[in-house]
Amino acid sequence: MAVGVLALQGSFNEHIAALRRLGVMGVEVRKPEQLDGVASLIIPGGESTTMAKLAEYHNLFPALREFVKLGKPVWGTCAGLIFLANKAYGQKEGGQELVGGLDCTVHRNFFGSQLQSFETELVVPDLASKEGGPETFRGVFIRAPAVLEVGPGVEVLADYPVLANKLPDQYRGPEPDEQSSAATSKVIVAVRQKNLLGTAFHPELTADTRWHSYFLKMGSELDEGSSKAIIIPSTYPGF
Ligand code: GLN
16 A cells, blocks of 8 residues: 655655655545555655644544554654644644644754754664664754653654753753753654654655655554454464
């Protein structure tokens, strides 16, 4: 089955092109019923408030939440990561709607505005062990979010050093020197929680398809897991 790419706004074409380079068909998803025809879903980067308004207009939120709950693989890049987070930092009650499911708190514009966009080499040990090749990946950060906090079921795949005083007070260390302007800390920029993958950066804007391949493998591993779970041994009494 094809991989769905939420095509309301943002870099959905680039994701479809990256999938094509791997020989996989990506299909645009704009309506709730189109989710029935795809095995997994990518939520691209863009602008999460606009994307949320469009998702609301197309009545997509209930179907997206159901898709996540069913355990189907979903990958959010940048604004897509914000969409998947359970909580957006500093968001007031009744603020922008999120799909949720990923047990983390995300800071929507942690790295600043368009002018503070940057590229950097990230260290991602999981890419080297699962995809082969180097453990570095060129991260393209555009008005990028960062994950400030994750729940116990969330695996951190990559982080990035920042000055501690860039963090909101409650996320700085308890010691005075950990709060000084020279102290460094880290924010999380790639996470996985079972069927959910989130990256604060944009792999679809590079020629490197290892994250796409990682996501596709995640889907087949989950499939294997679920088919294993329903194998009933023939010797089981009563069957
Ligand atoms: N910070 C942006 C937002 O709030 C996301 C930026 C991106 O997807 N490149 O939506």
